[in-house]
Amino acid sequence: MKHVALALMLATPAVAQENPIDRIRPDAPELAPYGEHTVGVRTMTFTRPDVVDVVNSTEEGNMTRYDREITVEVFYPAAEGTEAGGTYTAYLRDGETQATLTGRAARDAAPAEGSFPLVLISHGYPGNRFLMAHLAENLASKGYVTASIDHPDSTYSDIGAFGSTLYNRPQDQSFVLDQMASLGGDLGGIVDASRTGLVGYSMGGYGALIFSGAGLEEGGWPERYTPPGNLLSELRVGADRLAEIHDDRLAATVAIGPWGRNRGFWSQEGLSNIDVPLMIVAGSQDDVSGYDAIRTIFDETTGTTRHLLTYQGANHNAAAPMPAPQEAWGDPAVFGHYADAVWDTTRMNNILQHFVTAFMDLHLKDDQSKAEYLDLVETADDGTYAMEDGQPTEDHTYWKGFPERSAKALRFETKEPQ
Template sequence: MRQILAVAAGLVVLAASACSAPAPPRAAAGPSATPTGPAVLPAPTGDHPVGTTILHLTDKSRPDPWNLDVGTRQLKVTLWYPTEQKEGERAPYMTPKESEFFLRGSEIAGVPYDTLRKTRTNAIEDAEPAGEKLPLVVLSPGFTKPVSSLTSLAEDLASRGYVVAGIDHTYESHATTLSDGRVVDCIACDSDTDPGFGERVVRGRAADVSFVLDQLPVTWDGSGLIDRSRIAMVGQSMGGAGVMAAMVKDSRVRAGIDMDGSTYARIPKSGFSRPFMFIGSERQVPGGGDASWDRDWKLLTGWKRWIAVTDADHQAFTDIPLLGPSLGIEPVHGVLPAERGAKIARTYVAAFLDQHLKARRQPILDKPSTQYPEVKLCPEHCGQS
């Protein structure tokens, strides 16, 4: 299941992702304009400097669901967290090899394959964690995407006082680095038209999340920062679908956000009472967008919100639009500008988490905001019911 992003003179598969729409034919195209130079992620908006580090975890209790030759499940987990350290080496967005694998897998030509390595981040590599008893947010990316595609959101949350654990779901991305330094590609992409594929993916992602929650306290030296009674999860596209699956399976995840992802895990008919928010593109409106959201909305019995964003496309809440100029991809007319999409994602995700993990009421979640006229609270303000 892949979505192809139309840009300027042709089609670019940079936005390839698992979603509910039928997959169009695969096509390759080079950039449509001169690259502008390295992308620069927007600065975090919170009060804290941000550190980041990487863990490699191995789940010996289960084989890898995609690589039949591997008897254990290996995961790369990227952590972002508050630090007092203001100076130091900025963490790479991707390694040169990850950038190469991702651009090749996305069929992006015409730019050096190490281009995304040069993307400027804000987090300081391996900085000393600071703080105490902070909420934990698990991040899960879209299908074919590494978790680095959510770096801007992760850095912002860490600057606001959260520990963020981003999971690279091995063999579901075009580029995942394993503990021995090998970069592996997307084996699952060979199966993405199989019946039941979505259910299979989210079942595996739920298992990944539970394993990471088990392991963080014993594998990360900074785990003392984490308040394990305050855990939420945020995901985009297939990662959003994984949020619902993880919450159904693991009661430790207290609240969740699905960013523009069709859901596959079934909610019990008795209902689901933990806080949940859908946020998506205009196609995601009650009665006119994703049937899975309509189905699940009726079964959400606790605090819930459904947000549709005018002119947003499927990748609007990720880094993908921010990377476009560095790849020579011109903005699409009529599509939400990259910086605006990032600001909306940061604002509404943080508001949800502040309300449900920090007990800070957020009026922006209760009524339309003049600061964000693109944001519609459904079903009351969507024009459909």
């Protein structure tokens, strides 16, 4: 019988793995579920011309240049009547295995009528434009155009010198904002880049802080990280290039597990120059960017109102990565790139979707009703749930939008500008 069972298994065609990125748990907070819009998606390529090729340049002064092609997955509200649902083919962390992800976006659908704020999404090192597709789809369903960037030299299938990421990350973000703002055709007609949001994870968070105004600390960088030719000096406090990429259209920044303060890339002088509303998201056990260093960023960004959302017990994968695809489950190292030892990934994603929705609605759409979702008892476990006939009583201090008993192991802090 064992031989028969084995023969049947070998004769059965391989079944494609199901890897949904769009799941909303029953206990998800109020703003996590998808919005009213069906979502469309298109893949686009933009070219940054004549930039320094960090990977192939040398300290001896041989600074080569090239045209830097950047692939962007653009998610957007789709035209009425569009049938929801589609797939994405994405490389996993090993740079070789491909997985099919399932979501709600319809490939190349016609866009909806109207005008929608822009949100840029920037992955870590390494990563790719699909790593936070759960958030990109979710925001698009709520009336945003989201542009999720593949950063060359920094994707799973294209890992180059780390110095390229350090130099190019904020400049890629700035360039894609420009490209989306000047986009033509039917899709360009719905993009409102006048108030743009930015979500960056890990090295995406590093770039997001620089793009938001945090010039680097001169000369404080470990040598093994830095690109040749003293290129990072272009991003230091007071540098001309930093001033060139400063953009008044950037109106809200979310930095998830931002890397760099733990390696001396900023001082308070640089971080205090950020004047864009800022939300920082982190795991209290982050051992990549360093939770204490992330808290220092929170303390030192004194030029703006900022929030710090902490997932107690989570590590560096807090909130940002999609759930680990089934193809990743056979390799602990690949699986560990997406998962957390303590938290369920879908739950972390849903909480992030909730808070990013409130934050972007407030600052990009001027929806003042969302401010109360960010005015919370600092430690979620200290909140009192006291509802009567579906309405909060005067004793109710539970986190707004969270079902009873669901706001656990979370902390939300706010600091005003000094």
